[in-house]
Amino acid sequence: MPLGDISTLLVWGAATAFTIALIAYSAALARVADASSREHRAARAAKVAAAKQARAAARQPVGAGGPAAPVASVPAESVTADAAAGPAAADGSADPDLGPSRSTGIARSTTYLGVVLLLAGIVLRGLAAGRWPTANMYEYTLVGTFVAAVVLAVVQRRRVIPFLGVVVMGIGVLALVLGLNAFYVQAEEVQPALQSYWLVLHVGVAIIATGIFTVAFATAVLQVLQDGRETGRSHLDHAWSRFDGLRRPLARWRVTGPAWSWLRTVPSARNLEALSFRLNAIGFVLWTLTLIGGAIWAEHAWGRYWGWDPKEVGTFVAWVVYAAYLHARTTRGWAGRRAAYFVYVGYAVVLMNFTVVNLFVTGKHSYSGL
Numbered sequence: 319m320p321l322g323d324i325s326t327l328l329v330w331g332a333a334t335a336f337t338i339a340l341i342a343y344s345a346a347l348a349r350v351a352d353a354s355s356r357e358h359r360a361a362r363a364a365k366v367a368a369a370k371q372a373r374a375a376a377r378q379p380v381g382a383g384g385p386a387a388p389v390a391s392v393p394a395e396s397v398t399a400d401a402a403a404g405p406a407a408a409d410g411s412a413d414p415d416l417g418p419s420r421s422t423g424i425a426r427s428t429t430y431l432g433v434v435l436l437l438a439g440i441v442l443r444g445l446a447a448g449r450w451p452t453a454n455m456y457e458y459t460l461v462g463t464f465v466a467a468v469v470l471a472v473v474q475r476r477r478v479i480p481f482l483g484v485v486v487m488g489i490g491v492l493a494l495v496l497g498l499n500a501f502y503v504q505a506e507e508v509q510p511a512l513q514s515y516w517l518v519l520h521v522g523v524a525i526i527a528t529g530i531f532t533v534a535f536a537t538a539v540l541q542v543l544q545d546g547r548e549t550g551r552s553h554l555d556h557a558w559s560r561f562d563g564l565r566r567p568l569a570r571w572r573v574t575g576p577a578w579s580w581l582r583t584v585p586s587a588r589n590l591e592a593l594s595f596r597l598n599a600i601g602f603v604l605w606t607l608t609l610i611g612g613a614i615w616a617e618h619a620w621g622r623y624w625g626w627d628p629k630e631v632g633t634f635v636a637w638v639v640y641a642a643y644l645h646a647r648t649t650r651g652w653a654g655r656r657a658a659y660f661v662y663v664g665y666a667v668v669l670m671n672f673t674v675v676n677l678f679v680t681g682k683h684s685y686s687g688l
């Protein structure tokens with residue numbers, strides 16, 4: 319069997335392993351959510367019982383010389399899950415009853431298996447083509463997914479956060495399925511313009527940055543959810559004027575409600591923001607090297623450093639967004655949701671630069687292979 323076909327089978331195997339990891343992460347998240355919801359209902363029931371006891375004690379008549387009316391005390395168990403979430407979220411600790419489970423073990427193992435299979439598929443793809451495997455959208459997708467999975471495994475090496483696994487594995491599975499079904503091309507030599515060591519330096523660095531940005535994006539999503547839980551802020555808690563009829567059915571899913579009580583088992587919003595910042599800072603440095611390397615390569619290939627090609631513009635726009643994020647975060651004191659929104663925009667620009675520009679815009683960087 320040709321090496322290219324073996325590579326494709328290995329990539330399908332990696333996609334299968336990541337799908338199992340996605341299901342396992344989802345099961346772990348559901349387990350945590352169910353346990354947190356049960357604790358929330360138990361706390362609410364205890365609080366209601368304490369309130370009834372207090373009202374009953376207040377209605378008992380007290381004689382002139384009789385014993386004083388008992389003072390109703392609220393047991394510690396009556397604290398609501400929302401109130402209990404404060405200290406837990408502040409230090410990033412989790413409830414010991416919601417620790418590692420079989421689901422998290424399966425998720426971690428299948429993530430590692432998918433990484434190994436995907437790495438083998440990438441190596442065989444390069445051997446089949448006789449070059450570095452980053453010359454088209456299919457190969458970019460493979461390597462980018464591999465980097466994202468590795469970064470996820472490193473981030474979760476000590477503590478598994480199921481939500482991050484669900485988001486990153488979900489993006490990874492979608493990327494591999496799209497790559498195999500929509501971006502796939504036969505392994506072959508590339509056009510002369512791409513036969514350069516810059517294919518390794520320029521494109522390889524861009525792919526690594528994209529993988530890191532993916533995990534940073536997932537972390538920023540969780541950060542915003544946790545911030546809303548900690549501060550008690552939810553757009554579903556307030557009327558939507560003329561659209562309030564649409565809000566009411568969704569109100570039960572507000573981040574301050576019991577459905578999201580599992581957020582107390584994840585690190586605090588501040589810790590998640592710090593992690594997202596570190597990942598984005600590393601990705602930004604690599605993206606800067608991508609811009610510089612691309613300019614040098616363009617001068618060697620086309621005799622100019624910059625030509626306002628659509629891919630160049632998209633890469634520069636993404637660089638500006640992430641630069642604005644780092645600047646606002648470090649010098650202007652922007653934090654919390656406002657900083658996370660920069661991450662959302664930056665990641666969206668990176669994805670559009672990879673998909674829309676490659677597929678629908680004609681330029682000198684149209685190397686999709688399709």
